[in-house]
């Protein structure tokens with residue numbers, strides 16, 4: 325079976341066929357963070373989901389160009405900059421840095437391009453210019469530029485392809501200037517917002533006067549610059565379907581007259597302990613909160629990708645405990661496989677990889693993929709215990725896991741001991757040579773407490789994680 329993915333445009337699971345005639349190149353855009361605050365774990369569910377898509381496309385042999393933007397200018401950011409009397413760059417830098425540190429903890433692959441909105445103002449102005457030329461955008465008395473839904477629909481385009489909208493309720497000429505609004509408020513939306521006093525120093529020159537871009541035009545400009553007028557995949561959380569993605573389609577297709585994105589993929593919401601995350605009920609977590617509770621990034625990642633991306637997922641602390649146990653089962657099996665493999669190498673065993681691929685080809689059915697992994701762990705453990713797995717067979721299973729883990733990204737790498745620990749180990753060797761066994765044993769115990777064991781190898785002693 326070839327890869328199939330759900331497409332929000334058709335509301336169906338469809339075969340995934342890239343636009344590239346050779347079928348290899350894939351352009352993929354994921355709406356990145358709005359750096360107005362620390363990203364919460366609901367945000368990270370979307371980014372880990374995007375990472376799973378990226379890794380799986382790589383695994384399936386596609387040549388992926390992955391773009392994730394940084395929204396570093398929009399309403400909320402401007403509000404905070406004004407409140408804190410700081411500059412836009414200074415304010416956003418802190419959250420950007422924290423975001424990338426968190427992505428690393430969650431073992432997310434770096435996108436190939438990470439464009440920042442403030443570095444692409446000319447491209448946004450250019451795109452708005454095209455919409456003005458085509459008569460789809462217009463200027464209001466305050467010098468702002470709005471997108472006209474009526475004119476767009478008049479060019480035989482359809483607004484509202486991702487969500488059903490009630491146009492009868494829409495008041496002719498109604499406008500919305502906020503970056504985010506509800507479906508009920510469907511109206512002409514701002515492409516360029518004329519400078520107002522509250523914007524402080526956040527403004528740029530444009531042919532229509534000083535001002536700043538609307539949020540939606542940012543993603544249209546950055547995605548088309550890096551991936552072309554038409555590209556394969558656009559991802560985001562389901563909360564972005566309206567208005568953000570609907571507006572992205574309208575602006576892009578309105579300006580180019582061509583289809584924008586072939587495949588729209590949306591990740592569902594995350595609940596925490598059964599409820600919508602909220603600071604007032606104490607179930608609001610940023611990544612750091614979970615790390616402070618002693619959980620590891622890979623445990624959090626495992627839990628986030630344990631359920632299908634289109635299912636609302638209930639994230640709980642007991643679920644994290646479960647992820648910890650699941651990871652320990654995998655770690656134990658891998659460590660036994662490593663032991664049984666020794667220095668041997670082999671081609672990956674195909675059986676488990678085929679089953680894993682079949683599961684993910686089916687609209688990224690990750691729960692089935694995990695079931696394949698845990699059945700495989702059980703079988704490996706049994707064969708190892710029965711002594712029917714020789715070192716070549718163990719090497720083949722280990723190689724299969726390494727291949728699978730390029731997608732899951734949860735495996736523990738063989739950790740290298742720090743220089744400090746290695747120096748302690750050498751002190752122990754010297755103590756033994758000097759027949760100071762009580763000192764040697766004390767150092768060994770100290771290393772064991774730190775989670776390391778000393779292993780004798782032909783090349784001398786080395787430290788291994790216990």
Ligand SMILES: [Zn+2]
Pocket residue numbers: 354355356543568
């Ligand atoms: Zn976006």
